[in-house]
Amino acid sequence: MNETKPVAEIRNLRVEVDGRAIVDGVNLRVVPGTITALVGASGSGKTTTGLALLGEYPEGARVTGDVHAPDGLVGYVPQHPAAVLNPARRTGALLRDIARTQVRHLPRRDRRAAVHERVLRALSSAQVPDAGTMLRRHPDQLSGGQQQRVVLAQALLLGARVVVADEPTTGQDALTKRGIVEQLAAVAREGIAVVLLSHDLDVVRALADEVLVMQDGHVAESGPAERLWRAPRHPWTAELLAAASTTTRIEPAAEGDVVLRTGHLIARHGRTAVVRTPPLVLRAGECLAVVGRSGSGKTTLARCLAGLHRDHDGEILLDGVPLPRSLRNRTRRQLASVQYVFQDAAAAFDEHRPVLQQVARTAVRLRGVAEPDALAEALTTLAALGLADDLVCRRPGRLSGGELQRAALARALLARPRVLICDEITSGLDTVTRRGILDTLAGLVRDRGDLSLVLVTHDPATAALATRIAVLEAGALVEEGPARQLLTAPRHAFGVRLLETVARDRPRGRVPE
Amino acid sequence: MRSRRALGALIVGVPLALALLGPLLAGGPGPRTASFTLGGGHWLGTDFVGRDVWRQVLLGGRSVVLVALAATALSYLVALPVGLVSALTHRTWLEELLMRPLDVLLAVPSLLMILLVAAVLTPGGVGLALLVALVNVPDAARIVRAAAADVASRPAVEALRMQGETWWRTAVGYVGRSLTRTLAADAGVRLTGVLYLVATAAFLGVGVEPDAADWAVLVDRNRTGLFVQPWAVVVPALLIVALTTGANLLVDARLERRKRT
Numbered sequence: 138m139n140e141t142k143p144v145a146e147i148r149n150l151r152v153e154v155d156g157r158a159i160v161d162g163v164n165l166r167v168v169p170g171t172i173t174a175l176v177g178a179s180g181s182g183k184t185t186t187g188l189a190l191l192g193e194y195p196e197g198a199r200v201t202g203d204v205h206a207p208d209g210l211v212g213y214v215p216q217h218p219a220a221v222l223n224p225a226r227r228t229g230a231l232l233r234d235i236a237r238t239q240v241r242h243l244p245r246r247d248r249r250a251a252v253h254e255r256v257l258r259a260l261s262s263a264q265v266p267d268a269g270t271m272l273r274r275h276p277d278q279l280s281g282g283q284q285q286r287v288v289l290a291q292a293l294l295l296g297a298r299v300v301v302a303d304e305p306t307t308g309q310d311a312l313t314k315r316g317i318v319e320q321l322a323a324v325a326r327e328g329i330a331v332v333l334l335s336h337d338l339d340v341v342r343a344l345a346d347e348v349l350v351m352q353d354g355h356v357a358e359s360g361p362a363e364r365l366w367r368a369p370r371h372p373w374t375a376e377l378l379a380a381a382s383t384t385t386r387i388e389p390a391a392e393g394d395v396v397l398r399t400g401h402l403i404a405r406h407g408r409t410a411v412v413r414t415p416p417l418v419l420r421a422g423e424c425l426a427v428v429g430r431s432g433s434g435k436t437t438l439a440r441c442l443a444g445l446h447r448d449h450d451g452e453i454l455l456d457g458v459p460l461p462r463s464l465r466n467r468t469r470r471q472l473a474s475v476q477y478v479f480q481d482a483a484a485a486f487d488e489h490r491p492v493l494q495q496v497a498r499t500a501v502r503l504r505g506v507a508e509p510d511a512l513a514e515a516l517t518t519l520a521a522l523g524l525a526d527d528l529v530c531r532r533p534g535r536l537s538g539g540e541l542q543r544a545a546l547a548r549a550l551l552a553r554p555r556v557l558i559c560d561e562i563t564s565g566l567d568t569v570t571r572r573g574i575l576d577t578l579a580g581l582v583r584d585r586g587d588l589s590l591v592l593v594t595h596d597p598a599t600a601a602l603a604t605r606i607a608v609l610e611a612g613a614l615v616e617e618g619p620a621r622q623l624l625t626a627p628r629h630a631f632g633v634r635l636l637e638t639v640a641r642d643r644p645r646g647r648v649p650e
Numbered sequence: 651m652r653s654r655r656a657l658g659a660l661i662v663g664v665p666l667a668l669a670l671l672g673p674l675l676a677g678g679p680g681p682r683t684a685s686f687t688l689g690g691g692h693w694l695g696t697d698f699v700g701r702d703v704w705r706q707v708l709l710g711g712r713s714v715v716l717v718a719l720a721a722t723a724l725s726y727l728v729a730l731p732v733g734l735v736s737a738l739t740h741r742t743w744l745e746e747l748l749m750r751p752l753d754v755l756l757a758v759p760s761l762l763m764i765l766l767v768a769a770v771l772t773p774g775g776v777g778l779a780l781l782v783a784l785v786n787v788p789d790a791a792r793i794v795r796a797a798a799a800d801v802a803s804r805p806a807v808e809a810l811r812m813q814g815e816t817w818w819r820t821a822v823g824y825v826g827r828s829l830t831r832t833l834a835a836d837a838g839v840r841l842t843g844v845l846y847l848v849a850t851a852a853f854l855g856v857g858v859e860p861d862a863a864d865w866a867v868l869v870d871r872n873r874t875g876l877f878v879q880p881w882a883v884v885v886p887a888l889l890i891v892a893l894t895t896g897a898n899l900l901v902d903a904r905l906e907r908r909k910r911t
Contacts, residue, residue: 465740479805485805485806502815552813
């Protein structure tokens with residue numbers, strides 16, 4: 138396939154910001170009809186390289202090297218597609234605006250029909266199933282996956298010959314992911330070159346023809362996807378691949394005491410009950426995974442436990458003592474006992490203050506530690522999570538998503554919690570970072586003995602860490618039991634479906650066309 | 651960007667310096683001459699009762715500027731705590747208690763309110779400042795509350811509560827600090843509105859003597875001679891315009907700089 142003329146090419150690209158090279162010596166050939174994947178940890182220069190194809194660089198960057206790309210014919214599908222869709226206009230209007238510019242040569246009476254036809258064609262290329270209803274909706278009425286397709290349709294309408302997709306599957310559940318994989322494969326079949334920036338190795342494996350493995354702005358290794366998976370040459374690639382597969386399960390040696398116990402919980406948003414669960418029990422030293430698709434109510438359940446969602450019936454008991462519904466009424470001891478790590482780490486930090494100071498405040502407020510001691514303890518905890526001193530003295534904006542997630546974990550750990558609730562903390566992280574965080578969590582539970590974890594996740598691979606798994610669907614607890622049993626022999630249809638999806642997402646190598 | 655700041659500083663600096671330092675430089679009152687004349691040792695001419703316009707301009711800024719600044723500061727002093735408390739509380743009744751009375755106040759046209767109160771109480775400069783501040787509190791409190799409610803729903807605030815952080819640090823240290831851009835933009839506009847209100851009140855004779863040395867009063871009293879001796883109207887009017895324009899330019903430049911860093 139390399140005989141084909143590349144539609145875009147990057148040669149020896151170097152992008153330097155404030156004297157630091159974020160991308161150095163990168164070569165990239167983009168061939169029509171193929172999918173080229175850039176993989177690597179967050180901050181490895183994937184997005185910078187991808188944006189270079191569009192001629193976009195970070196502010197104040199010094200750029201050397203050659204970038205050849207068809208002018209204006211490179212489409213970009215960002216990680217958060219909602220940010221590029223005008224929320225005040227319907228999808229149909231957004232697409233027709235673009236199509237209208239292309240039908241000026243036609244006689245006036247034919248234009249309307251031509252515009253409509255072009256929009257429909259673009260939508261079907263972008264694998265939008267129900268184009269009619271989609272066109273009448275506003276962007277905020279679409280799911281993340283649908284928004285992504287609309288952005289893709291915009292790029293296709295413009296006649297893009299290269300599409301850069303930035304982390305298209307981040308934060309999506311297994312079923313949505315499969316849809317995205319099919320959609321990108323279909324785009325490539327139409328002869329468009331796809332550049333996939335992702336740290337989701339399952340998706341890369343299912344899709345990519347060529348893979349570039351990036352590390353700290355360099356290309357560590359590149360080659361056909363099949364060869365790379367079979368025989369990685371660079372140690373970093375091997376590590377990246379190894380991290381994706383194995384997970385050690387947390388298995389407490391003995392059955393611990395009950396730490397947290399709930400009654401029949403009914404949580405509401407306004408008048409509608411969104412979660413109903415039978416009594417749940419969390420024992421010391423174990424890890425409970427709450428899994429389910431997005432919108433199944435798993436975050437709401439976790440927020441009830443943490444005291445962040447007040448509107449619920451049913452008691453939550455810590456060591457047999459009822460916890461107040463709202464955080465504001467919990468004592469310092471109770472606050473320290475149950476800690477919560479937020480899904481969006483960047484939004485959970487004060488952007489004005491250095492990370493270290495914010496992390497240390499937990500110890501000051503919840504354990505009454507003096508400020509200097511708290512700072513020292515925070516530094517130790519952060520260092521144990523792999524965050525260097527000079528890094529944590531910066532403001533949150535200067536840290537990557539993975540780094541912030543670890544800082545958020547440190548912030549919760551400084552309270553010396555007995556129950557640690559983690560809401561999707563590994564979604565949006567590359568495999569190595571995810572592996573690191575999961576290993577850290579497993580290590581903490583093992584070392585501390587009395588720490589219990591609640592992992593909210595839609596990723597069955599992360600759930601594999603758990604001692605017990607609870608499956609939520611549409612707000613109801615449909616299955617709960619030991620992970621060993623649930624992941625091998627699920628009783629409920631949803632558990633089966635989730636497992637099957639995972640299995641389908643990991644085909645053993647793709648047959649090249 | 652830098653030029654905009656310099657321009658803003660220059661434009662706002664001239665009326666501000668005149669207003670604050672003017673009374674020190676004014677000197678004693680000279681002998682009165684004929685009304686609305688030009689020349690004759692008065693380089694801005696004379697006003698409607700034959701006083702030197704330049705001296706009146708020097709004396710007349712302090713009341714306008716001080717009342718406007720004090721009224722703006724005062725309105726935020728009340729609006730900030732009210733807005734922050736009602737945005738951060740989860741008790742609906744408290745929010746209602748704080749915000750609903752302000753809505754009633756908001757419904758009354760501000761100038762009408764000032765004229766009504768002035769008719770009953772005949773306030774002085776301090777009274778006028780209080781009155782203008784009062785009519786500005788509802789607007790300001792609503793803006794603070796709306797902006798703060800947006801910030802207060804962020805996970806960062808929940809994270810602070812999870813850390814057992816104090817109300818003060820959460821409300822002022824985080825939410826308040828995140829509001830600075832919005833409030834700075836609002837303050838620029840509000841100062842303009844307050845200046846307009848103070849000047850209008852003075853123009854209508856509220857809070858000042860009818861022949862007082864006040865830029866707004868000067869404009870009012872001397873407009874009869876506008877075509878004979880324009881300076882007595884144009885100069886104080888220009889100074890008021892310069893003050894509001896300059897203040898807005900300065901705030902804009904400052905926001906621009908913050909955005910870049």
